[in-house]
Amino acid sequence: MIAIGLTLLGIALIWYTRFRPNQSQPEDIEREEEELKEIFNRTIVLLNTEKYFLNKNLKLSDLAKELSCNERQLSRAINKFGNSNFNKFINSFRIEHSKELLTGGKFDHYTIEAIAEDSGFSNKVSFYNAFKGVTGMSPTQFRAAKQSK
Missing domain, CATH: 1.10.10 (Arc Repressor Mutant, subunit A)
Structure with missing residues (x-):
């Protein structure tokens, strides 16, 4: 009886040391x-x-x-x-870059699609969604607001 008890205690101790939460x-x-x-x-x-x-x-x-x-x-x-997660983090850098392109006078002739591409976005839809999520306006609205100042 004592041998069985010690065996069970030993098994429990081994299990505990192997599977206990990392402290x-x-x-x-x-x-x-x-x-x-x-x-x-x-x-x-x-x-x-x-x-x-x-x-x-x-x-x-x-x-x-x-x-x-x-x-x-x-x-x-x-x-x-x-x-943030990786994608949102990287997109925040892309958005900042695109904002520079949208407000820089020498890029006024760039289309929104060209700015999206030059900023690292793979398509216009993901650019629009990310841009609007960060700034609260579309890239076109952002450009127009900056040009009217």
Whole structure:
């Protein structure tokens, strides 16, 4: 009877140590937070200097490879510090770029479709939806409002 009890206790202990929830230490959480912040900062610098967001086919894996980190880390960094998912985050850079094109006098002759393409959007519909979601107006309305000032 005692042998059975000890065996069951041993099995329970082995199961507990193998499957218990991961108990992260505060210093581990702090270190991970610092790593994510550093990845996010490198992402911002890379996007601003190299203009990777202009690539219509940009994927999380491409950016992670360029930053020498894994996709999960990059995604978590963007979620945490960019308060967004990857697509919305990249589109925010594209929208800012398109706003410059829409208000820059030398691009007045560009069509909205050309501006969408030059800003890294793969089609007009996704450009319109993203632009309106961020600015509250269509690209055409935005251009007209800026030109009337």
